[in-house]
Amino acid sequence: MKDMWNPVLEAMPLEDLRFFQLTKFREQCIYAYMHSPFYKGKFTEAGLRLKDLDQIDTLVKVDQIPVSSKEEYINAQKGEKNFPYGALLAVPIEQISAFHQTSGTSGFPLRWGDSWADWEWYADIWATILYARGLRNHDRVYIAFPYNLFMAFWGGHYGAEKIGAEVIPGGTTSTEQRIRDIADLRCTALMCTPSYALSMAEAARQVGIDLRATAVSKIFCTGEPGASVRLTKKRIEDSWNAQVFDHAGATETPLWSFQCKEQQGLHINEAHYLVEILHPETFEPVGEGETGTVVATNFVRKGMPVIRYDLKDLVKLSADKCRCGRTWRITEGGIIGRRDELTKVRGVLFSPKNVDKAIMGISELNGEFETIITREKEYDNVLVRAEVFKEYKNAKEEIAHNLARGLRSTTTLRCNIEIVSSGTLPRHETKAKRFKDLRGHLHQ
Amino acid sequence: MNKRETRLLRSINKEILRLEVVALNLKNMGAEADLPVLIYNANRILGSINALKLNISDPLRIVYSRTAVLLAEHKSSENI
Numbered sequence: 162m163k164d165m166w167n168p169v170l171e172a173m174p175l176e177d178l179r180f181f182q183l184t185k186f187r188e189q190c191i192y193a194y195m196h197s198p199f200y201k202g203k204f205t206e207a208g209l210r211l212k213d214l215d216q217i218d219t220l221v222k223v224d225q226i227p228v229s230s231k232e233e234y235i236n237a238q239k240g241e242k243n244f245p246y247g248a249l250l251a252v253p254i255e256q257i258s259a260f261h262q263t264s265g266t267s268g269f270p271l272r273w274g275d276s277w278a279d280w281e282w283y284a285d286i287w288a289t290i291l292y293a294r295g296l297r298n299h300d301r302v303y304i305a306f307p308y309n310l311f312m313a314f315w316g317g318h319y320g321a322e323k324i325g326a327e328v329i330p331g332g333t334t335s336t337e338q339r340i341r342d343i344a345d346l347r348c349t350a351l352m353c354t355p356s357y358a359l360s361m362a363e364a365a366r367q368v369g370i371d372l373r374a375t376a377v378s379k380i381f382c383t384g385e386p387g388a389s390v391r392l393t394k395k396r397i398e399d400s401w402n403a404q405v406f407d408h409a410g411a412t413e414t415p416l417w418s419f420q421c422k423e424q425q426g427l428h429i430n431e432a433h434y435l436v437e438i439l440h441p442e443t444f445e446p447v448g449e450g451e452t453g454t455v456v457a458t459n460f461v462r463k464g465m466p467v468i469r470y471d472l473k474d475l476v477k478l479s480a481d482k483c484r485c486g487r488t489w490r491i492t493e494g495g496i497i498g499r500r501d502e503l504t505k506v507r508g509v510l511f512s513p514k515n516v517d518k519a520i521m522g523i524s525e526l527n528g529e530f531e532t533i534i535t536r537e538k539e540y541d542n543v544l545v546r547a548e549v550f551k552e553y554k555n556a557k558e559e560i561a562h563n564l565a566r567g568l569r570s571t572t573t574l575r576c577n578i579e580i581v582s583s584g585t586l587p588r589h590e591t592k593a594k595r596f597k598d599l600r601g602h603l604h605q
Numbered sequence: 606m607n608k609r610e611t612r613l614l615r616s617i618n619k620e621i622l623r624l625e626v627v628a629l630n631l632k633n634m635g636a637e638a639d640l641p642v643l644i645y646n647a648n649r650i651l652g653s654i655n656a657l658k659l660n661i662s663d664p665l666r667i668v669y670s671r672t673a674v675l676l677a678e679h680k681s682s683e684n685i
Contacts (some may be wrong), residue, residue, distance in 0.1 A: 167660045180661075181668055277651075285659075433659075
């Protein structure tokens with residue numbers, strides 16, 4: 162089985178795989194009931210006893226387990242007991258060896274602790290996806306990541322090491338220096354966010370380095386949806402002359418889906434997760450071709466178990482089977498939006514991802530932008546501020562006109578446009594924050 | 606998975622479980638001899654062994670036991 166880290170799991174016949182998943186789901190629920198104060202309380206509140214958990218033997222019965230949310234997790238961490246993990250901690254605290262946290266954009270960050278065994282698993286699933294994309298021990302991979310509290314590419318570092326690839330940690334090096342290092346060291350692969358891949362491309366143009374001439378042939382992106390947005394992906398690939406790969410995950414559920422070499426969609430990581438795709442309002446399962454929200458259960462992590470966790474990501478399940486030979490299902494077009502980012506503007510459903518599509522359709526824009534929604538006198542205003550490449554700075558009016566037309570097509574809304582010079586907007590090495598809804602309590 | 610592959614996997618699994626016993630023994634001996642170097646290195650090895658168990662032992666345990674149950678059911682239905 163070519164490009165499979167572990168064909169035992171990746172090519173497992175579908176019927177066996179479903180049985181495997183249900184068994185692992187049941188075992189993890191029982192583990193959580195016995196070790197996690199949070200889940201013991203949640204299951205008890207739902208009227209579930211240990212013997213009920215032991216009887217989950219069909220996918221229909223999975224529905225008996227209540228869905229958990231990030232808000233619940235954050236609330237469970239308040240207080241002094243087992244600080245800073247609170248009631249989510251399911252192992253003695255001395256077994257925790259890795260600390261990370263989420264960005265805390267919703268007010269409080271979620272603190273995450275992994276045991277050494279959990280951390281080894283994390284490296285292993287990274288190795289699984291990197292191997293699926295052709296990374297091997299002769300590769301030299303550059304990680305353009307500041308190695309901070311965000312989990313992001315930490316696993317990429319250890320996963321690549323596990324495969325035997327040579328890892329170059331970008332750390333806090335400047336963008337220009339990173340570009341020079343990538344070229345000088347003849348790196349063959351790169352890990353970064355899609356927006357940072359574009360930022361690097363722009364910086365390289367400014368200092369006269371041709372990224373297309375470097376040895377980089379593979380770029381592994383995450384953190385933002387761009388690598389599955391057709392025009393963004395194409396722009397990165399054209400700038401670097403390399404194949405771009407996308408994957409989706411969160412601190413709570415890393416790498417629950419990923420793109421293999423065939424790039425037919427994003428595979429669901431079925432060996433380590435039970436991923437349910439449910440109707441965004443009714444939470445009933447949706448079929449192939451329909452858009453649903455992702456609820457994921459991790460089978461492995463023991464430090465802080467995650468069961469039926471509402472990720473709020475929206476995906477569309479594909480009916481296709483991937484040519485790679487994996488039996489794992491695939492989704493079309495990566496994360497197509499987030500439930501908590503979908504908002505009504507002037508009565509129309511608005512997704513920030515549609516701004517991304519319009520921006521990438523205009524070649525004079527460098528890909529850096531922000532969207533700000535405000536409300537004045539009961540009227541919603543959408544302001545899109547976008548950066549232009551230096552050589553087009555005198556054509557701002559015409560570009561604004563084209564962007565307005567593009568946005569009208571992708572969002573159906575009339576938006577205000579501000580074309581700004583290159584370097585005006587803040588740059589992000591991790592998840593870019595490009596969407597601000599400032600309507601406050603009026604926000605419906 | 607054919608018979609030969611299953612047999613091979615079972616042999617691999619046996620070795621993984623043997624390795625786990627050895628690593629656990631080392632960790633315990635490290636505690637007894639007050640040797641942090643042994644305790645913590647053995648712990649790291651156990652982390653890697655856990656990854657192997659997740660990849661090999663668990664699918665074998667779960668899917669193989671299912672095959673055994675299905676075979677038993679098939680046999681009992683034949684007896685009826």
